[in-house]
Amino acid sequence: MKRHEFLRGLHRVTANRNYLEIGVNDGRSLRLSRVPSIAIDPAFKVATELKCDVHLVKATSDDFFARENPLAHLKGGRHPLRNLRRGRAPLGHWRRTVLDLSFIDGMHLFEYALRDFINVEKHSDWSSVIVFDDMLPRGVDEAARDRHTNAWTGDVYKIVEILARYRPDLVTVLVDTHPTGQLVVFGADPASTVLKDRYDDIVAEFLVPDPQKVPESILDRVEAVQPERLLGASFWSRLSRARNIGLRRSRGWEPLRRAVQQLDAGR
Ligand SMILES: C[S@@+](CC[C@H](N)C(=O)[O-])C[C@H]1O[C@@H](n2cnc3c(N)ncnc32)[C@H](O)[C@@H]1O
Numbered sequence: 001m002k003r004h005e006f007l008r009g010l011h012r013v014t015a016n017r018n019y020l021e022i023g024v025n026d027g028r029s030l031r032l033s034r035v036p037s038i039a040i041d042p043a044f045k046v047a048t049e050l051k052c053d054v055h056l057v058k059a060t061s062d063d064f065f066a067r068e069n070p071l072a073h074l075k076g077g078r079h080p081l082r083n084l085r086r087g088r089a090p091l092g093h094w095r096r097t098v099l100d101l102s103f104i105d106g107m108h109l110f111e112y113a114l115r116d117f118i119n120v121e122k123h124s125d126w127s128s129v130i131v132f133d134d135m136l137p138r139g140v141d142e143a144a145r146d147r148h149t150n151a152w153t154g155d156v157y158k159i160v161e162i163l164a165r166y167r168p169d170l171v172t173v174l175v176d177t178h179p180t181g182q183l184v185v186f187g188a189d190p191a192s193t194v195l196k197d198r199y200d201d202i203v204a205e206f207l208v209p210d211p212q213k214v215p216e217s218i219l220d221r222v223e224a225v226q227p228e229r230l231l232g233a234s235f236w237s238r239l240s241r242a243r244n245i246g247l248r249r250s251r252g253w254e255p256l257r258r259a260v261q262q263l264d265a266g267r
Helices: 005-015 061-065 110-122 159-165 199-206 226-230 237-244 250-264
Strands: 018-023 036-039 054-057 099-105 129-133 171-173 182-186
Touching: 005 099, 005 129, 005 182, 005 226, 005 237, 018 110, 061 110, 099 110, 110 129, 110 159, 110 182, 110 199, 159 171, 159 182, 159 199, 171 226, 182 250, 237 250
Parallel strands: 018 036, 018 099, 036 054, 099 129
Antiparallel strands: 129 182, 171 182
16 A cells, blocks of 8 residues: 555544644645644645645744744644543643644654654644654665665654654554555653653664664564554544543553554554
C-alpha cells in the first residue's frame, strides 16, 4: 500500500476531527483532509485542490510552535460539556485544543523530527494518533543526512530507536508502506518532558556523520506490520469513541495499549 493510501485510511479509521501536518510540499497529503487543519511548511507549493478548512502556515515548524496559541485555527475544544460525567474530562479541560491526527513529514533530519514530535505531543493526548513518514529507508544512501539521492528519507528512521529507548510508555507501530514506511505513535502524554529534558544527550549520541549505519531490522523491515492489518484493527472505533467523550487516560489508555501491542506481536 502506498503511503498516501495509508494516510487516507488513517483519516477514515481515526474519524479525526482535526489534522496537523508538518511538511506540505505540493499538497498531496494535505488534500486527504476533510476536517479543520493546520499545515506547516516554509516553502509549500500547493498544486492540488484542497478540500478542508486549513490554516496554511508559511514557516518552519519550530517557528510555528514558538508562536503564542499556535492552534488557534482549530479552536473550539474537543470535550462537549454534556459529556462531563464521572470519569470523563473535567470542566477545566474542555477548552484545550487537542490534536486528533498529526503527520510529521517536514525536514528529514532526526533532530528536526524529534523536535516536531515534542511540539506535537504537547498538543496531543493518549487518544491522539501521530504519524511519522519515511521511517524505513531502502538503503544507506537514501538515509544520508547530506542529501545526494532523488528520493530521500534522511536519518529520521532514528526516531524509532529514540522513542523505544526514551519513551517506553508510548506504543509505536512501524508500518510497511510504499515506498519508505511510516511509524504510528499511540499514547501521547502532553505532560511528559523526557524528550525535551534529554534532547541534547539524544542529539549528541545519534548525530553521526554519513554514511549512516542503518540497522538491518530497518532495511529488512522485519518489525513492520502490513498497513492493511493496522487499518483493519478492531480498536479504532473504541479509540475514537473514547476520544470523543473525553475519556480520561486512566480509564482508556491501558486497554488501548494492550490492543495495539497485541497487533504488533502478531505481525
Ligand atoms: C517530503 S515533503 C512533504 C510531502 C507531503 N507531506 C506529502 O506527503 O505529499 C517535505 C516538506 O517539508 C518541508 N520542510 C523542510 N523543512 C521544514 C521545516 N523545518 N518545517 C516544516 N516543513 C519543512 C519542505 O519544504 C518540504 O516541502
